[in-house]
Amino acid sequence: MRTRSFIVAVALLVSGIPIGPGITARPSRTPVPVPQQGAAAQAPIALPNKKGSLKFMIFGDFGDASPEQVATAAQMAKTRATFPFEIAVTTGDNLLGSERPQDFQKKFETPYKPLLDAGVTFYATLGNHDAQEQRYYKLFNMNGKLYYSFKAPQQDVRFFMLESTYMDPDQVKWIENELKTSTEAWKIVVMHHPPYSSGATHGSSLSLRATLEPMFVKYGVSVVLTGHDHIYERVKPQQGITYFVIGSGGELRRGDLTKTALTDVGFDTDNAFVVAEIINHTMYFNAISRLAKIVDSGIITARTAPK
């Protein structure tokens, strides 16, 4: 069965479906306009925050020990106080610059101590600034692998964590086989380089897109989470797949978002991270700035592989 994939953003709030405490929405069958670049949702969608759902957080390009990283990490901890996500996935560039033992402390363990102490499990991907030894670092839960997949602790979800700086034939074969054989309703790919991005510094990685997108489409990937450009962007669905660039967890490239036809919502005036919740075939998400502003929100429906 082919599930129609669509994003219904903020305007759902004027509908009739209860989607959060005190918020109701009326059913909508068609995509509706979403906030423009840099603009917060007029009335952001509240996350349902339901028992038994998968609650997770996504961030990337963070490990620089800057005041911005520390402040954004603090906002993550504040968010978790009301939305208790249990896992966090990184889109890479986990440690920028030096990677001596003390750097793991000041660029990861100290800023995210409240989350680590609360039992949040981190799953990392590697970016082009990351040494491959990070795969042995127990708090990144990579189990010595440069690329791996894991089943989420709640709901029917599998994350596919890729090493996008070195997409050799072995990895291409591996991801194709993993996607083909996985049976989860949600297939979420996480990697550093964005197949679609409106970032001026890097932009879309066309060669990765050419290699990976056909299998994402064929095997029913719903969401692709990336970083590399130090901005936040949600790209208009491409062949039914929603691509995010979540790369402003540390150093921000203010003004780097060059809005293109790809851009659904973008934000480049402050740091940001994303919290999301999956309940059955629906994913709710909020992109949150360092200063606690919800800069994007919406709903994504799981897609299945075309028959």
Next chain:
Amino acid sequence: MFLARSFRMAAVGAVVLTSGLACATKTKEQLEKSSVSMAPEVAAEFKKRVEAYADSSRKLAATLPKLPKEATPQQIDQDQRAFEQLVVQERRDAKPGDLFIPEMQTYVRTLLADVFAGPLGAAERKAVHDESHPVAPVINKRYPDEVPLSTMPPRLLANLPTLPDQLEYRFVYNDLILMDDHAHVILDFIVDAMPRAPIPASRP
């Protein structure tokens, strides 16, 4: 170890002949697989050399204490740097061309000229150069910790000879390096392996 002159000429000839076909209109599959092919003798020699290195490297690694399953950053760092020292010591007489033999260098340059041609090739070149690499490769030296690794286009990796685990191809600007990713040591390199970008006709 040197290859016979006639073998070299045959190998270079094979590369040149096959690369001539690259100009034809390409199907999607051909876009992924370059028409530039390597002479079997060159492929075999390169494979023999990198596997000999990998074998030696595995033996060196086996002399170090095994990392615990839940290693600390200190233990990971110590292991990595100890291994680097072993590799550097073992290869103290290494010189350019030990692994990238001249025939392999010719093949790689021809292959890269083909792969990086055309609009997709231009985009891939841009992706390789999307971070600054202000270093010059030196045999048996550590790849600088603070310089990001180049992103390798999947289409290029699909065309270069497969390497043993732990070895990688990367770029330092236009130079292709062969690197031990555990030791962080540059094993060999090809200067200007990637052709320089064509100069626009309008440029004075």
